[in-house]
Amino acid sequence: MNERAERRRRSEEKILAAARALFAERGYQATTIRAVAAAAAVDPALIMQFFGNKGNLFRLAVTAPSEEPATCDPERLTELVLDVLGVKLAEGPGGSDAAMRSMLTHPEAAAHVRDSLSTQIQQASTAIDDDEAELRAALMLTTLLGVTVGKHLLGLESLRTASPERIVELLRPSLRALANVRN
Amino acid sequence: MNERAERRRRSEEKILAAARALFAERGYQATTIRAVAAAAAVDPALIMQFFGNKGNLFRLAVTAPSEEPATCDPERLTELVLDVLGVKLAEGPGGSDAAMRSMLTHPEAAAHVRDSLSTQIQQASTAIDDDEAELRAALMLTTLLGVTVGKHLLGLESLRTASPERIVELLRPSLRALANVRN
DNA sequence: TGACTTGCTCAACGAGCGTAGAGCGAACGG
DNA sequence: CCGTTCGCTCTACGCTCGTTGAGCAAGTCA
Numbered sequence: 001m002n003e004r005a006e007r008r009r010r011s012e013e014k015i016l017a018a019a020r021a022l023f024a025e026r027g028y029q030a031t032t033i034r035a036v037a038a039a040a041a042v043d044p045a046l047i048m049q050f051f052g053n054k055g056n057l058f059r060l061a062v063t064a065p066s067e068e069p070a071t072c073d074p075e076r077l078t079e080l081v082l083d084v085l086g087v088k089l090a091e092g093p094g095g096s097d098a099a100m101r102s103m104l105t106h107p108e109a110a111a112h113v114r115d116s117l118s119t120q121i122q123q124a125s126t127a128i129d130d131d132e133a134e135l136r137a138a139l140m141l142t143t144l145l146g147v148t149v150g151k152h153l154l155g156l157e158s159l160r161t162a163s164p165e166r167i168v169e170l171l172r173p174s175l176r177a178l179a180n181v182r183n
Numbered sequence: 184m185n186e187r188a189e190r191r192r193r194s195e196e197k198i199l200a201a202a203r204a205l206f207a208e209r210g211y212q213a214t215t216i217r218a219v220a221a222a223a224a225v226d227p228a229l230i231m232q233f234f235g236n237k238g239n240l241f242r243l244a245v246t247a248p249s250e251e252p253a254t255c256d257p258e259r260l261t262e263l264v265l266d267v268l269g270v271k272l273a274e275g276p277g278g279s280d281a282a283m284r285s286m287l288t289h290p291e292a293a294a295h296v297r298d299s300l301s302t303q304i305q306q307a308s309t310a311i312d313d314d315e316a317e318l319r320a321a322l323m324l325t326t327l328l329g330v331t332v333g334k335h336l337l338g339l340e341s342l343r344t345a346s347p348e349r350i351v352e353l354l355r356p357s358l359r360a361l362a363n364v365r366n
Numbered sequence: 367t368g369a370c371t372t373g374c375t376c377a378a379c380g381a382g383c384g385t386a387g388a389g390c391g392a393a394c395g396g
Numbered sequence: 397c398c399g400t401t402c403g404c405t406c407t408a409c410g411c412t413c414g415t416t417g418a419g420c421a422a423g424t425c426a
Contacts, residue, residue: 004423008373027288029212033414043375048415050373104336105210105288114337121341132353138341139330139353146329147322153287154297158304158321170315170322173360178353187393191403216384226405231385233403371424379416386409394401 014040019061023098028106062099077144084175085127093144130180140178197223202244206281211289245282260327267358268310272303276327313363323361
C-alpha cells in the first residue's frame, strides 16, 4: 500500500539527521549539500527535490523535532532556572545545537536563537518580582548561554573537566543573585 | 627616501582595517578576499601579495593591534573582574570582535578565543581563594562571554536597551557569588 | 497486465571563490 | 641618468558549490 511513502519518510529522516549532525558540527556555511548527501548515503539532487534548497533544509533541521533521544541536556543548565525561579524551560538556552553553532555567522540562525532566547527570557521574567525583571532574566539566560558555549562549543578545558553537577551548584547562587531572590 | 615604504604601510593598514571590519561583521567564511579588497579600494591580488593567503590575513587581522581608538570596551564587563577580584584583564572576554564572530565556525578562531579565555581564567583564578578557583574563574568569564554575545553579537533586545552601567551593577553580585567572596 | 506515478540517480551548468603569473609605471640607488 | 626594484593591476586558471532537468527502475492502481 505505502512502501513508497515509507521509503520516502525514511530517506527524509536520514537526510535530516545527517543535516542536523553536520550543521551542529561545522555550521551552516561549511556544511555542503554534498556532504549531507554523502553522510546520508543519498544523491545530492534528492535533497534538493525534497527540501528545495539549502536554506530550507537548515530551517527544517533546526525546527523539526528530532527523533533521537535528544542530545544530553546542556548541563541541565536550564533546570537551574526551574530551581531558582520555578519556571520550566523546554529547550537549552538558544535552542538546538545546529542553530547555536551558526548563530554568529548566519542571520537566520541568529534570528532563531534570538527568538528562542527572547521567549525564555519572557517566561523567566514572569517569575521575578522586580522593576527590571526582564533585564535580570536576560542576564540569567545569557549566563547559561555563555557557559554552554564555553563548555560545549568552544571546549574550554576548565569546564570540560568539571562535573556537570558541580557547575550547576556553583552557578546556583550566581543566578539567585541575578534573580534577586533572598535564599 | 621612503615614499615607497610609506605607501605600502598605508595600503597594508587599509587592508587590515577593512579585513577586521568585515571579519567582525560577517565571520571568516562569508568574508571574501574580493570584498576586503573592494572595501579597501585595492586589487584582490595585492592582498595575496602582502599576506600570502586568506588564513594569514585573518590571523594578522585578529592578532595585530588595531590603530583605531579601539572598539568601545565590551560593556566595561572586564572591569567587573577588576572590581570583584582586583585583577586587570587586557581585553574583553574572548579577544577581538573578529575572532569572536567566527569562534563557532572557524577552528583557528575557536583556538584563538579559547586561548584568550584560558589566559584570563588563569589570571582571575589566582585571585580566588578556593579549591575550585579555576572552575569559578571559568564560570565568571563564560558569564561575561555570554552577556557579550547576547548583547553585541546576537543583539538581544533586553540587553541592547539596557544601560551598560546597570548591566554591570546587576552582574556584580552574581560574579561575587561565583568568586566566593563575602561582600 | 498495462498505463501512470514517483523515489531516486546521473551528468552538467553557471557562478563565485582563492590564488597565480605576467606585466606596467613610478620610485629608488648608484 | 640608467638599470633595478617594487607597489600595484589585469587576466585567467582550477575548483567547489548550489542547483537543474532528463531519465530510469520499481511501486501503484485501473
